[in-house]
Amino acid sequence: MTVKQLSIPELADAxxxxxxxxVGLWREPVRSHGVEATAKLVREAxxxxxxxCRGGFLTxxxxxxxxxxxxxxxxxxxxxxxxxxxxxxxxxxGLPAGSRDLGAARERIADALxxxxxxxxxxxxxxxxxxxxxxxxADRCVVSTLTQALxxxxxxxxxxxxxxxxxxxxxxxxxxxxxxxxxxxxxxxxTFQLADWTTPLPAGVxxxxxxxxxxxxxxxxxxxxxxxxxxxxxxxVELFNDALWARNGxxxxxxxxxxxxxxxx
Amino acid sequence: MTVKQLSIPELADAxxxxxxxxVGLWREPVRSHGVEATAKLVREAxxxxxxxCRGGFLTxxxxxxxxxxxxxxxxxxxxxxxxxxxxxxxxxxGLPAGSRDLGAARERIADALxxxxxxxxxxxxxxxxxxxxxxxxADRCVVSTLTQALxxxxxxxxxxxxxxxxxxxxxxxxxxxxxxxxxxxxxxxxTFQLADWTTPLPAGVxxxxxxxxxxxxxxxxxxxxxxxxxxxxxxxVELFNDALWARNGxxxxxxxxxxxxxxxx
Numbered sequence: 001m002t003v004k005q006l007s008i009p010e011l012a013d014a015x016x017x018x019x020x021x022x023v024g025l026w027r028e029p030v031r032s033h034g035v036e037a038t039a040k041l042v043r044e045a046x047x048x049x050x051x052x053c054r055g056g057f058l059t060x061x062x063x064x065x066x067x068x069x070x071x072x073x074x075x076x077x078x079x080x081x082x083x084x085x086x087x088x089x090x091x092x093x094g095l096p097a098g099s100r101d102l103g104a105a106r107e108r109i110a111d112a113l114x115x116x117x118x119x120x121x122x123x124x125x126x127x128x129x130x131x132x133x134x135x136x137x138a139d140r141c142v143v144s145t146l147t148q149a150l151x152x153x154x155x156x157x158x159x160x161x162x163x164x165x166x167x168x169x170x171x172x173x174x175x176x177x178x179x180x181x182x183x184x185x186x187x188x189x190x191t192f193q194l195a196d197w198t199t200p201l202p203a204g205v206x207x208x209x210x211x212x213x214x215x216x217x218x219x220x221x222x223x224x225x226x227x228x229x230x231x232x233x234x235x236x237v238e239l240f241n242d243a244l245w246a247r248n249g250x251x252x253x254x255x256x257x258x259x260x261x262x263x264x265x
Numbered sequence: 266m267t268v269k270q271l272s273i274p275e276l277a278d279a280x281x282x283x284x285x286x287x288v289g290l291w292r293e294p295v296r297s298h299g300v301e302a303t304a305k306l307v308r309e310a311x312x313x314x315x316x317x318c319r320g321g322f323l324t325x326x327x328x329x330x331x332x333x334x335x336x337x338x339x340x341x342x343x344x345x346x347x348x349x350x351x352x353x354x355x356x357x358x359g360l361p362a363g364s365r366d367l368g369a370a371r372e373r374i375a376d377a378l379x380x381x382x383x384x385x386x387x388x389x390x391x392x393x394x395x396x397x398x399x400x401x402x403a404d405r406c407v408v409s410t411l412t413q414a415l416x417x418x419x420x421x422x423x424x425x426x427x428x429x430x431x432x433x434x435x436x437x438x439x440x441x442x443x444x445x446x447x448x449x450x451x452x453x454x455x456t457f458q459l460a461d462w463t464t465p466l467p468a469g470v471x472x473x474x475x476x477x478x479x480x481x482x483x484x485x486x487x488x489x490x491x492x493x494x495x496x497x498x499x500x501x502v503e504l505f506n507d508a509l510w511a512r513n514g515x516x517x518x519x520x521x522x523x524x525x526x527x528x529x530x
Contacts, residue, residue, distance in 0.1 A: 062340045100483040103438065135400040137437035138481040139464045144437050172402035172409050203468040216403040218365040
């Protein structure tokens, strides 16, 4: 998503050129290129697919919407398996229109995980609940902290449900380091993502994630927390940023790799 | 601030007409009208000044900036006393330019409170640390949760330092109800403010606080928490909202009073 201006073949080519060994993919471009075609392409390029983003949006109250959401998440599990990644990232969903009940919405996520967890396990896929920054609680994700994500995940086996640790969403939370330790002790850090916090935020606040090193987050500090918690998996950089998307994708990927080495390695 | 388009005399007049018994004031309009003149006007109108907003911005590392911030906060305490309000709201301040150390910034707030708490007490004023929504952690307020605000406040006597409970900033936090109980048990709920959460957020995210009833927050639920915690003080409605500011101030005040009765009374 950091370089969504690149097609899947361009992305694979740029990763190989820069020595980037793995890539997290999003469902929309994968489906545009074709799931099997993408799987073949990345396999032949020797790239690891670190995660598939995203399933989720599991908070609907309407029965038909709920059935559709579960079916879509089962398809996402199948796509993850086809791509050869073990991790499907979940963005849980916001409040249904007119609702003010965050607690009930969180319970509906748990209900959905009880169905999706075993389905994912059958496909060799782990679900990674991603707490999103509290500014998304109403319209995108009612799971706002690692504490809440782990409270949900721990109702299920770790090989079914864990969490996504993304610096952008949790950097402000002084309880997050202890929660990373909790997640690590339970084998539930299913992926680790970097993005920086820059201000001012853009309208809608979705596409203002800062390039590594441009903002307020100490990347090495957070990398230290996940590694102290036993995490040895890939580190993803996931930037939603209109300014980066407007630039040459290969340049942005090269810059991102360089920033990673400077600020996180 | 909800109706900043009204002058101080217009505000007092509109409050009297609508039967609004108290008003939280901001320093800038008070200083424009004159502190003593404002004090006289609201006293003669029979209005209670519920709080003065705002002191704070106590996170600077530069010695000269720090001295200036403390001096400005002492003036804010004096202005609160002159206006006859017992409560000065504090917005703590963000990260200094180039800093990534939230913990150190929070400690500098504690250092400042050790100086300002006794000064406020001498003037019959209590300081009310306001946790701001985590989306403001970098540029406005490194205190993002009631938990953090109370961790700071409890280093000092409750008659010196307490907290501001504002629905807009804490509604997403499932730990906030327990923290309200903690604050109430310690006599540290120094004011209670309402604003609703509406999306999409505007650029800069400062001026998008929703009119009561327009958003995702159950006002009666939060009023219930503070009252169960023993709070019997005033309830303020504080909306920063460009659309409301563009309208007739008396109409907005009347609408706000009506929304309060419908959604919070």
